[in-house]
Each structure stands twice: as structure tokens, then as C-alpha cells.
Amino acid sequence: MKAIIFDLDGTLVHSAPDIHAAANVMLAHAGRDPVTLEQVIGFIGNGIEKLVERCMRATGDVPDDMAPHYVEMNRAYAQDLTTLTRLFDGVRDTLDAIDLPMALCTNKPEIPARDLCDQLDLTRYFTVITGGDSTKAKKPDPLPLVHTAVALGLSVKECLYVGDSITDFRTARAAEMSFAYFTGGYQPTPVEGLRTDECFDTWDGVDLARFVHR
Numbered sequence: 001m002k003a004i005i006f007d008l009d010g011t012l013v014h015s016a017p018d019i020h021a022a023a024n025v026m027l028a029h030a031g032r033d034p035v036t037l038e039q040v041i042g043f044i045g046n047g048i049e050k051l052v053e054r055c056m057r058a059t060g061d062v063p064d065d066m067a068p069h070y071v072e073m074n075r076a077y078a079q080d081l082t083t084l085t086r087l088f089d090g091v092r093d094t095l096d097a098i099d100l101p102m103a104l105c106t107n108k109p110e111i112p113a114r115d116l117c118d119q120l121d122l123t124r125y126f127t128v129i130t131g132g133d134s135t136k137a138k139k140p141d142p143l144p145l146v147h148t149a150v151a152l153g154l155s156v157k158e159c160l161y162v163g164d165s166i167t168d169f170r171t172a173r174a175a176e177m178s179f180a181y182f183t184g185g186y187q188p189t190p191v192e193g194l195r196t197d198e199c200f201d202t203w204d205g206v207d208l209a210r211f212v213h214r
């Protein structure tokens with residue numbers, strides 16, 4: 001293994017409370033009822049537009065013109081990216097101990113992903129940061145993950161992807177990249193096809209090298 005690529009939301013950071021707060025600002029602006037944190041956790045992982053659509057569907061109809069709601073969500077979220085967001089326990093020590101190039105591949109748009117990393121002192125760990133709008137496709141399309149490996153100067157076989165969702169699992173499979181699955185993230189339902197030897201439930205003392213299959 002020559003590099004490790006990480007998902008962001010639900011994998012390295014517990015960001016759902018700030019996403020939840022911004023979603024409820026957006027919903028109030030649209031005259032809708034609020035959603036719960038648990039609902040929002042189930043809506044994360046396919047990018048911010050999908051999250052806004054899922055919030056709308058949960059509180060009524062999905063409007064024909066979604067643009068103003070995307071704008072309001074992005075505006076509200078940009079104001080409080082890390083007010084309530086924290087690294088999962090053990091993440092910082094794990095990143096500090098890794099002696100390989102590291103990168104991010106998230107479906108969060110690149111600007112908030114970079115700003116969040118700056119605010120939580122994470123940027124210095126990553127050689128490459130790929131957001132949901134950095135390439136022409138979002139996960140589970142393999143393109144952003146393959147793009148991240150290429151930007152590191154590596155092949156997919158030389159990298160490990162670490163994520164928390166069925167989307168991440170499908171992305172890694174489609175890219176033919178080794179995968180490690182953090183079970184403490186935001187995936188609400190079981191992931192069919194995932195092997196038990198691909199899973200870990202705590203960042204404390206995790207040895208990511210054991211997830212690489214040649």
C-alpha cells in the first residue's frame with residue numbers, strides 16, 4: 001500500500017450536527033418543518049443537493065425549482081462548518097501515526113470540504129482533496145476515487161479507501177480499490193456484500209494496513 005484515501009463525513013468527522021442545523025435553517029427559509037438529526041444522518045453521503053432533496057421529500061413535496069434551496073443550504077452551512085463538528089475519537093492519533101501520503105475523497109463540495117479541514121487542522125494531512133464537484137461525477141461513480149489516486153501519482157491497486165457508507169463501498173468496488181469500512185459512521189442499513197474483514201468499529205489503535213488485499 002502506498003497511500004490511504006479517506007471519506008470525510010461520518011468517517012473522519014462527526015459533521016452531522018452542523019449539517020442538521022444548516023438543513024433546518026434552509027427548511028425554515030422554505031416554510032417547512034424541521035427534520036431530526038437522525039433523519040439528516042440518513043440523508044448524508046450522496047452530496048449536498050441530494051441531502052436538500054431528501055429534506056424536502058421528508059417535509060412535503062420536492063419543489064420543481066430546487067436552486068434557491070441549494071443556495072440557502074450552502075449559505076447556512078458555510079457559516080457554521082465546525083461549530084458542532086468534531087473528529088471521531090482516535091482519528092487524530094491515527095492520522096498522526098500514518099507514514100504514507102493521504103488524500104480525501106468526499107461527496108461534500110470541495111470548498112466546504114477544504115474549509116472544514118482548515119478549521120479542524122486536517123488540511124496538512126492531505127496531499128489531494130477531491131470534493132463532490134471536483135470531477136464530472138460523484139461517488140458511487142468510481143471517477144472521483146480514481147482521479148484521487150491518479151492525482152497522488154498512483155494506481156488504484158496501490159491505494160486503500162476508508163469510508164462509512166454503502167456509497168463508499170460501491171465506489172471502492174467499482175474502482176477495484178481495497179476498502180476499509182468504519183462501522184461507527186452514518187450508514188443506517190446493513191451493506192450487502194461487505195466482508196467482515198473489511199470492517200472496523202473504532203479508530204483507537206486501528207491498523208489500516210490489514211485491510212489491503214493484494
Ligand SMILES: O=C(O)COP(=O)(O)O
Nearest residue numbers: 009045046047106107108
Ligand atoms: O454527502 C455529502 O455531502 C458528503 O458525504 P461524504 O463525506 O460521506 O462523502
Ligand SMILES: [Mg+2]
Nearest residue numbers: 007009010164
Ligand atoms: Mg461518509
